[in-house]
Amino acid sequence: MSARGDSAQAVGRPEAVRLQPTRGLFGRMASARELWRYRDLALQIAARDVTVKYRQTALGVAWAILQPLGFMLVFSLFFGNLAGISSNGIPYPLFSLAALVPWTFFAGSLLLASDSLVTNAALVSKIYFPRIFIPAGVVVAGLVDLGISTAILFAVVLGWGLTPSPGVLLLPALVAVACAAVLGVGAALAAVNVRYRDVRYVVPFAVQLWLFATPVAYPITLLDEPWRTLSAVNPMVGVVEGFRWAVLGETAAPWDLIGISTASAALLAVAGLVYFHRAERDFADIV
Amino acid sequence: MSDVAIETNRLAKRYTLGTGRRGYDTLRESLVATARRSLGRLTRRPTPPLPEETLWALRELTIEIGHGEVVGLIGHNGAGKSTLLKILSRITEPTSGWAEVHGRVGSLLEVGTGFHPELTGRENVFLNGAILGMRRAEIRRRFDEIVAFADIERFLDTPVKRYSSGMSVRLAFAVAAHLEPEILLVDEVLAVGDAAFQRKSLGKMGEVAREGRTVVFVSHNLAVIQALCTRGILLEGGRAVADAPVEEAIDCYLRGLERAASADLLARTDRDSRGWEASLIRGLEVRNPGGAADVVVGGRPVRIAVAVTEVVPMMECRLTIVNSLGQPIATLDSEVSAPADVRDGELGPRIECDLEALPLLPGRYRIDVLLKGRRQIQDGLQAAAFFDVEPGVIDERPMPTAGSDGDIALAHRWRLPG
Numbered sequence: 001m002s003a004r005g006d007s008a009q010a011v012g013r014p015e016a017v018r019l020q021p022t023r024g025l026f027g028r029m030a031s032a033r034e035l036w037r038y039r040d041l042a043l044q045i046a047a048r049d050v051t052v053k054y055r056q057t058a059l060g061v062a063w064a065i066l067q068p069l070g071f072m073l074v075f076s077l078f079f080g081n082l083a084g085i086s087s088n089g090i091p092y093p094l095f096s097l098a099a100l101v102p103w104t105f106f107a108g109s110l111l112l113a114s115d116s117l118v119t120n121a122a123l124v125s126k127i128y129f130p131r132i133f134i135p136a137g138v139v140v141a142g143l144v145d146l147g148i149s150t151a152i153l154f155a156v157v158l159g160w161g162l163t164p165s166p167g168v169l170l171l172p173a174l175v176a177v178a179c180a181a182v183l184g185v186g187a188a189l190a191a192v193n194v195r196y197r198d199v200r201y202v203v204p205f206a207v208q209l210w211l212f213a214t215p216v217a218y219p220i221t222l223l224d225e226p227w228r229t230l231s232a233v234n235p236m237v238g239v240v241e242g243f244r245w246a247v248l249g250e251t252a253a254p255w256d257l258i259g260i261s262t263a264s265a266a267l268l269a270v271a272g273l274v275y276f277h278r279a280e281r282d283f284a285d286i287v
Numbered sequence: 288m289s290d291v292a293i294e295t296n297r298l299a300k301r302y303t304l305g306t307g308r309r310g311y312d313t314l315r316e317s318l319v320a321t322a323r324r325s326l327g328r329l330t331r332r333p334t335p336p337l338p339e340e341t342l343w344a345l346r347e348l349t350i351e352i353g354h355g356e357v358v359g360l361i362g363h364n365g366a367g368k369s370t371l372l373k374i375l376s377r378i379t380e381p382t383s384g385w386a387e388v389h390g391r392v393g394s395l396l397e398v399g400t401g402f403h404p405e406l407t408g409r410e411n412v413f414l415n416g417a418i419l420g421m422r423r424a425e426i427r428r429r430f431d432e433i434v435a436f437a438d439i440e441r442f443l444d445t446p447v448k449r450y451s452s453g454m455s456v457r458l459a460f461a462v463a464a465h466l467e468p469e470i471l472l473v474d475e476v477l478a479v480g481d482a483a484f485q486r487k488s489l490g491k492m493g494e495v496a497r498e499g500r501t502v503v504f505v506s507h508n509l510a511v512i513q514a515l516c517t518r519g520i521l522l523e524g525g526r527a528v529a530d531a532p533v534e535e536a537i538d539c540y541l542r543g544l545e546r547a548a549s550a551d552l553l554a555r556t557d558r559d560s561r562g563w564e565a566s567l568i569r570g571l572e573v574r575n576p577g578g579a580a581d582v583v584v585g586g587r588p589v590r591i592a593v594a595v596t597e598v599v600p601m602m603e604c605r606l607t608i609v610n611s612l613g614q615p616i617a618t619l620d621s622e623v624s625a626p627a628d629v630r631d632g633e634l635g636p637r638i639e640c641d642l643e644a645l646p647l648l649p650g651r652y653r654i655d656v657l658l659k660g661r662r663q664i665q666d667g668l669q670a671a672a673f674f675d676v677e678p679g680v681i682d683e684r685p686m687p688t689a690g691s692d693g694d695i696a697l698a699h700r701w702r703l704p705g
Contacts (some may be wrong), residue, residue, distance in 0.1 A: 016387055016388065016389045017377070017387070017388045017392075018385055018386070018387050019374060019375070019377060019380070019381060019385060019386040019387070019388065020380075020381060020384070020385035020386070021380055021381060021382065021383060022380060040417050040421075040422055040423050041417040041418060041420075043417075043423075044413060044414045044417035044418070044423075045414075045417075047414075048403055048406065048410075048414050051405075051406060051410065052403060052405045052406065055405045055446075056405065122397075122400055122401070123400055123401050123418070125378065126378065126396045126397045126400040126401075127376075127378065127394070127396070127400055127401060127418050127419070128376050128377035128378050128394070129418065198315075281379070281380040284373070284378045284379045285302065285379055
């Protein structure tokens with residue numbers, strides 16, 4: 001055996017794996033090593049999700065920007081012009097686009113992730129690998145879109161004559177917060193979906209509600225304290241407001257919102273992944 | 288370091304049978320059930336636990352397989368063979384007991400799982416290789432070999448959805464066959480592709496076995512098992528009922544089949560019945576019209592009669608004649624109709640199939656039956672009956688007797704010099 005990277009092989013001692021009903025925390029710890037062992041597969045699954053996403057579509061990657069741009073137009077027309085919602089002095093199209101870019105990533109990834117295990121049922125019931133790669137691959141594929149739409153966002157902002165604040169350096173951190181939230185919620189929903197297909201009908205509806213609970217179309221200043229601060233338990237509040245601050249550079253940094261949202265996203269990620277891991281062992285039997 | 292590759296200790300697996308709808312139920316049902324249970328707890332009136340139908344696919348199975356052994360798992364459908372492989376390959380967890388696996392495991396439970404139709408052949412080789420546990424570098428190293436084995440060089444950059452089914456199966460098997468695990472678990476994957484490719488795959492499996500890897504093999508084709516394996520484990524109802532040199536285990540299995548066939552067919556539980564108001568196979572008889580049941584003569588007329596419990600609309604029947612090594616020889620299928628077929632309202636609950644001249648060489652054969660009605664499978668039984676063929680005459684020529692190859696006798700004529 002010439003697999004160089006496999007340490008257990010390299011020392012010539014066959015690894016022994018004990019297969020038994022999972023119990024307790026130790027079983028969980030062991031599975032972290034497992035993720036590393038299967039890293040090649042994680043990359044392959046993510047690469048598959050990225051490649052397949054726009055194959056045989058006429059517009060291809062353009063979809064990554066058409067969606068937020070389309071929403072921007074509709075929002076600008078209805079909320080900006082007709083309803084006259086304030087955008088704190090920022091041109092409304094920019095105001096909404098800066099929020100729509102991370103939101104589209106979040107909503108799209110959440111929808112796909114929650115259905116991902118069921119779509120990959122054949123794989124799950126025939127092959128062993130850490131199941132978390134399936135919803136995680138969807139999120140990674142979404143990141144590629146997010147990169148493209150963020151680039152467009154910058155082009156629009158610069159074209160408009162605004163200068164982003166140094167806060168742009170924090171964008172990766174904000175994206176990480178969004179990823180943590182979407183992975184936690186998406187993985188948990190995917191796990192529930194294996195058993196109860198109801199999830200498939202609930203999620204699109206819930207995502208729409210979530211959009212209105214997030215200051216995408218309206219400024220967060222519409223909310224009075226303490227509601228403004230409390231609303232940041234919705235992790236997307238911190239992400240969306242953070243994006244606006246970083247990219248548009250007009251307002252003061254919403255550190256409180258970002259802080260609360262980060263904590264909340266971390267909590268969601270841990271809870272979601274723990275639930276996923278507990279449910280994982282039954283997937284092959286019921287999917 | 289021990290020489291044990293696979294070890295199981297009182298390994299058991301229980302499946303909860305679904306509510307008849309693929310096992311998953313709706314959120315509403317389980318919410319209602321939970322509410323009812325908690326309500327029962329409040330009022331201190333214990334509600335009886337919901338009756339759940341369970342099935343033990345494995346019952347306290349304890350086996351040990353050494354490094355380099357090539358083991359065949361044999362047994363009926365539902366005996367636990369596939370469940371055992373699923374546990375060993377970590378797809379599913381045991382309910383109790385444990386198994387220990389020493390060494391890198393590669394499992395081939397279904398050829399082509401994980402192929403993505405939109406991806407090209409090249410992309411799928413990498414994806415599938417990773418799914419089967421190969422490192423990227425390893426796949427790159429063996430890439431040319433894999434492609435050559437599958438014989439699809441020209442279509443490497445075509446999406447797999449445009450492949451013929453034969454091509455994708457060849458590619459899938461090629462990827463799997465170039466795995467280099469220490470322990471290989473194989474479930475019935477050789478029954479794919481055309482005859483030439485099957486021979487090639489079988490050769491490859493033989494190679495793997497000779498290289499000193501540990502192989503656990505499941506197949507219904509006893510000839511394949513016999514050719515590849517040295518040891519056979521016969522599973523029945525989730526238990527190992529025989530663990531012996533492969534010939535002995537196969538023999539034990541066949542004797543069991545015969546015992547089951549001679550028992551009341553309605554009493555058998557290893558059937559593919561759908562359960563609800565199905566018509567069941569009650570009995571099966573092979574006879575020379577006018578002669579004794581179960582003894583027929585090659586080249587003479589034969590009637591195969593299937594007795595069923597009930598006549599349902601649109602009954603169809605498929606009989607598969609299988610030789611003593613478990614290789615299917617011929618399929619007789621009423622769904623493929625001919626003008627001479629009749630539907631007879633007077634026939635009663637039975638189906639008859641007549642052969643004008645039985646073209647089988649002397650030997651022992653069995654018949655598998657699949658019964659359909661209302662466009663659904665009603666019942667299915669493997670080895671519903673055994674029969675012995677006595678040497679006969681075909682087209683005025685005596686059949687070759689002992690020592691001849693093959694199973695069938697053909698009417699033919701020679702032209703010789705002289």
